[in-house]
Amino acid sequence: MSSPPASASAAPPAPPARGVSAWAQLRAWVTAEPEYAAQPDFTRQLTRAGALGLLLALLVSLTLLPRSAQYFPGRVMGISLAVFAVATLVAVTQAVRNPERLGGLRLAGVTSYLLLGVYAVWGDPLAPTTAYAPVTTPLMIGAAAFTVGFGPRRGAAASILLGLAVAHQRALAVGVSQGALEAVMFTGTQMAGAVLIQALLDESRAVIAGYRSLTEMTMREKLANADLAAGSYLDSLVHNHVLATLLTASAASSPAEHDQAAAQARRALALMNRPSPLRRPQEWRDLVQEQADRLGLTLHIAVAGTPRCTASAQALLDATTAALTNVARHSGQREVHVQASFTPRRSTVTVRDEGAGFLPDRISPRRHGVRHGIVERIEDLGGTVAIDSRPGAGTVIRMSLSKTPSVLPVVEFPPVVRNVLFFTICLFVQAAFLAIGWRFREAYPWWLMPLVVLTFGVGLTVLWTIPATSRAWIPVAAAAVVVPTLALAVTDDVTTGDWRLWFVGFFDPVFATVAFRFSARAATLLALAQFPLYVGVIRLTAGSWAPAQAIEATVQLVLWAVVGGHLARAFSSSTERTLALAAATRRRDDAARLAQANTEALDVRLADLRTRAKGLLEHIADAGDDAGLADRARVAEAGLRDRLRFPALVDGETLDALGAARARGVQVSLHVDDRAPSIGPALRTAIAAVLEAAEPGDQVTVTAYPTSGAARIVVANPHRAVPVPRCLEVAPVLRLVDHDDGLLVLDVVE
Structure with a gap:
């Protein structure tokens, strides 16, 4: 879409000042x-x-x-x-x-x-x-x-x-x-x-x-969509910063590693109070470097160009930091290569490491870092992600976002054609034209004028009422060429030259309408076809050539076709922009509502995150290295990861139960769909009851299949006999399926 000038609209003329002469006012008006x-x-x-x-x-x-x-x-x-x-x-x-x-x-x-x-x-x-x-x-x-x-x-x-x-x-x-x-x-x-x-x-x-507001709305819409497409800012914060900090702290064994964990904790605490990590696109390279430093990675980065759009830059930054976090967690390597290119039309980022690698087609849907933090983050903004990896051969992730041109709706029936004044004037013009033709009725057969009027009336009605995508205009346009040609052949007054132009001129509105609503090129070609037809018919009927009259008739029709085509382009441009404005307004309103709902939900979760992790992060940031810090960090990291992967299942109470059990040495593994299962309330009750009865060394595995409404909890311990817990009495949603010395299998029923 071409850009109108900076001014939103042409300023209306100012009211005349007192004391200005009538002549001056008239001159100003002219x-x-x-x-x-x-x-x-x-x-x-x-x-x-x-x-x-x-x-x-x-x-x-x-x-x-x-x-x-x-x-x-x-x-x-x-x-x-x-x-x-x-x-x-x-x-x-x-x-x-x-x-x-x-x-x-x-x-x-x-x-x-x-x-x-x-x-x-x-x-x-x-x-x-x-x-x-x-x-x-x-x-x-x-x-x-x-x-x-x-x-x-x-x-x-x-x-x-x-x-x-x-x-x-x-x-x-x-x-x-x-x-x-x-x-x-x-x-x-x-x-x-x-x-x-x-x-x-x-x-x-x-x-x-409304053009200026359209531009502003489009930008706000992009920013809102960028936030929504990320899943949530909090998910990225938890995965890329909080979990990374807790993971580093849980594995820290030297002063340098404790210092690194402290630096990461300070960064995570700062981000909890700053919900927009990317202020300016120019910060992109520095923020990637900061993430690599926090993770203890050696970063080799090359950036060409500067991001033009903050929303796109934020999406690529989030995906890149998620990729770096995955390198630190899974690759086994401390070196990573990032290559970025930003142009007005396309932004691409490639992240490469020489680590352990994996099979991309076997990525678990619960892997937030790859599936949500990278792939969905980019694809939700219309971008593409290509992952090239295999075990033992490293990983290459290529991310790309393109600037897609706006697709404007097609104007099918311009509302201007309903202008009563316009059609009333046209009706009077054609009536005057018809009256002129009636005055010379002795020059043509009686049936010719009814045929001309009927062809014109039916044809013009069809042209203004059929959809713009219909092909029914073609026979109407052909009739507008054939009927005047027939009139030339049967008119007696062919020697004066002027009367013959009446038939052509009467069909001028048909050619203009074809050009205005359907195809200016077709209308022009049909008008040009009038020249050989005109010359040929006059030659056959009158025995003489009439090139001057043929040129006059042809140019007349070409003129209407050209004017109609240009008016159509002017009209379609303005009308399509109007429709684009309405569509953008509608999308903006929807995005604003979603963004508001998303913000409210994030505020609640961010407050919960501060309650559960802020104290521990502050302790880590103070370079604390007491003996229990690593275990506390490990327990907190596992709980927050479960909350991130299974938000529909792991609420606050369930998270407390998981944390308490893990602190006692119980190993807990969740395998559930990330959608809210219908059995969710019963499953949360069952998990809390089983974990309360579990003892150190027990391995508790929870599996839920929401599509079938079934869930199972398995408690195993190879070193002791697992007794039937009293929770069967406390939690009636549990049903005993199997019990052996070191194994207990329970089904969860609604």
Whole structure:
């Protein structure tokens, strides 16, 4: 999506100051830039459409000039077209070099209305004729350029002058009724265009006004999603810092190792009070180095570029620190290599060690460090993780996050087509057009006009009501080419040239609609196909060539197709942005609600973590090396790891029971699904009862299968006979399955 300017929207015109003259107010109203001048995407399409329209209008006028000398004053027509050509050249040049500026179209519009005055005063026809003056089409397109350059309201007001001039000249050339009908047709066409542009502007204004908030919402959404995608900040804190500290402290046997454990404990305590470890993307390398130092690893790191997005950098930092923690825990090596690359489009990090390795396809779902801390952390943000490892051959983890372009919804039925004023004006224009054709009904068979009206009415209704993805527009567009061609073949008045253009002109809205709603390219190609058809039919029916009339008819249709296509691009851009804004707002609200719920849950768990681990971490941070510290750290590490892996099962009371049993020398191993089992309450009661009865040296294994609602607890001790505990009486959820000297098997029932 292209970026609009920094200003959220074009500022509305300031109210006139007291004491300002009426002339000054009028001049300010005339010279003020239109509201969409601050919207480059919108303005660019309108400028290009206007420039192409001026060129095509000039081409039409040049084809009419040679055969109009007997009906119109040649000097007035020639000078007017020369002046118009200069203004067109300026408008086209600016549309190519700087399409965001409207100066060229404003010049062409003002020039056209000045030439309109010349045409009204000195362009009277030399003889009655139905032919149009060569300047008629340029003046009509020039009036449209005025509407684009000065805004739809001023353009609609000025179009009344166009209607008056056309009515005057056509009344002199053809008749009063013809002049009145064509005045309605010309003025109505300009007003319909002005209403359409205003409707597009209204749609786009809301987008530009909300663009800045959209950007802010998108960033907040990314940050919220980053927090949610991590599983939780607390899980990363526990795995990467608290557990690592307790593990180091439990294995410390020398002053240097105790100092290392103390440093890790101080870092973990600091992070408990700072929930956002990455403040700036530039900190990324330093924080990776700090994690390696805390774990006692020798880090070889190479970083190319600087992270652009804090959310992506945080995700890669979390995954990288989780990988380093796994190296310290499982690899058996103290050296690790990290290579990172950050570009505007992609961020990649590779972590490599030469340690013990493992089989990636056999990673346990309960391995938080790999499964949750690395793989899910990256994949939840749309990234990829590739793990290359095998036993005895080391491990390579490649993580990648790409900047994915936004996919905007497709506009299928623009709401602007429901604009009642727009369609009312179009209806009046087509009614005037039809009235003109009815006045010359003696020139064609009786059945032709009903066929033309029926084809037009049904076709236009179909084009505006079918979905934009439908292919039903193709036969309608083909009919818009075939029916006018048929009309050419059966019309008697084929020698004047002008009447034949009526059939083509009547179908102009069909070509514009095809370009606007479906395909501008197809509409243009169909318009170009009119040239050989026109020439061929006239040659076969009248025995003469009519290249000038064919060019006039073809260019007329191409003009409508081009303008419709550019308006479609301007409209779809603004409307799609509106839909994107709505979608982003909806996602933002959802993310905010989830983030709030996540934050509240984290606050509760963080308070529990402080209660259970803060005192021990403070003791470790003070470089305590008493005899019981290692055992306390080992027990605490095992309990917190169970809490991290099985949050649905291990609540506070269960964690206390696990800690008390392990402190007495009971070995406890949990094998349960990380989803909340339906048997969870009964299982927690059973675990507490069994652990209370267990003695030092007992091995307690808990296995739960939540999908079947079954759970089993096995107590084994090869060195003593395990008695049937009294907990069977205390905890009725337990049922004896097997009992041997050194083995006790219990099932947990709901």
